[in-house]
Amino acid sequence: MNSSSMKASYVQMPAGFDLRALPVVGSTNDVAREEAMKYPPVSMGNIVFWAEAQSGGRGRSGRSWASPAGNLYASILIQDVGELAKAAQLSFVTAISMRAAIARFAEKKQRVECKWPNDILVDGAKICGILLECGVNKTGQNWVVIGSGANVSHHPSETPYAAAHINQFNKDIEPYMLLNAYLEEFAQFFQIWKLNGFKEIREIWLQNCYGFGRNIVARLANNLEEHGRFLDMDEDGALILEREDRSRAAITAGDVFLKGNGDAASN
Structure with missing residues (x-):
């Protein structure tokens, strides 16, 4: 065998x-x-x-x-x-x-x-x-x-x-x-x-989510970044980020880091 x-x-x-x-x-x-x-x-x-x-x-x-x-x-x-x-x-x-x-x-x-x-x-x-x-x-x-x-x-x-x-x-x-x-x-x-x-x-x-409710950096395509609080995840699986001005962004793809902690990257 x-x-x-x-x-x-x-x-x-x-x-x-x-x-x-x-x-x-x-x-x-x-x-x-x-x-x-x-x-x-x-x-x-x-x-x-x-x-x-x-x-x-x-x-x-x-x-x-x-x-x-x-x-x-x-x-x-x-x-x-x-x-x-x-x-x-x-x-x-x-x-x-x-x-x-x-x-x-x-x-x-x-x-x-x-x-x-x-x-x-x-x-x-x-x-x-x-x-x-x-x-x-x-x-x-x-x-x-x-x-x-x-x-x-x-x-x-x-x-x-x-x-x-x-x-x-x-x-x-x-x-x-x-x-x-x-x-x-x-x-x-x-x-x-x-x-x-x-x-x-x-x-x-x-x-059981890492970083939920905390300040994060979402690194997107083309070296763009979004900064804010990890507010929620919507019904489509997008991460909802609340910016400092209280506006919101739906992140559908990217790498997430805790603010000030850049060594926990996605792969």
């Missing part, structure tokens, strides 16, 4: 999800996207692609994501997801799921938080990034791929932001343990989202 087959036996899959355990791939998101575009589709269910390592991992805006063995690299393909505008909310479903999973292994005193738009932090240090991609297959059905890269055994040493990994505070955790916890949480929150929409997901995300 090869290592991919062996590790698949450790994973407890929720109902309605299938697992594809892989060795080294370029990117689990790429593999999932290729599956989504097959015609006719091999399966119409939800598929989890889990790799031991990635040779071409990437984060948001095409940034590279170091992906050596020992961490968690997984992408969930949701086929026939429905309206793509609403499917973007699955980024936040994923964030609260991964936050809850990582919190299971953290110490009680540690803060495990969601950082807008797509990161998970432990005590202000990045431990996980999320990348959502979507499209339409040849039958006209919308699909979404939700990739997650979580630091379990190690983290990058040369980053423009603080980073951490789970085994710093909880020894002997294996990637499959985090995957089991993550999939259990995701299946529950995904069902809530499907049945009840974004309201409860948004509330849970805000309850």
Whole structure:
């Protein structure tokens, strides 16, 4: 039995999800996207692609994501997801799921938080990034791929932001343990989202949000910045920033920093 087959036996899959355990791939998101575009589709269910390592991992805006063995690299393909505008909310479903999973292994005193738009932090240090991609297959059905890269055994040493990994505070955790916890949480929150929409997901995300109510800097495209207080997140997932003059801006893309704390950047 090869290592991919062996590790698949450790994973407890929720109902309605299938697992594809892989060795080294370029990117689990790429593999999932290729599956989504097959015609006719091999399966119409939800598929989890889990790799031991990635040779071409990437984060948001095409940034590279170091992906050596020992961490968690997984992408969930949701086929026939429905309206793509609403499917973007699955980024936040994923964030609260991964936050809850990582919190299971953290110490009680540690803060495990969601950082807008797509990161998970432990005590202000990045431990996980999320990348959502979507499209339409040849039958006209919308699909979404939700990739997650979580630091379990190690983290990058040369980053423009603080980073951490789970085994710093909880020894002997294996990637499959985090995957089991993550999939259990995701299946529950995904069902809530499907049945009840974004309201409860948004509330849970805000309850566990980094920087909420504090003064932040939002760095946007073209070197533009917005300064103000992190006031809210709207129903579309945009960050609502209140400027000093009480006017408001809806931020839909960018990197968020606490005011005076530039080392907690998104990736």
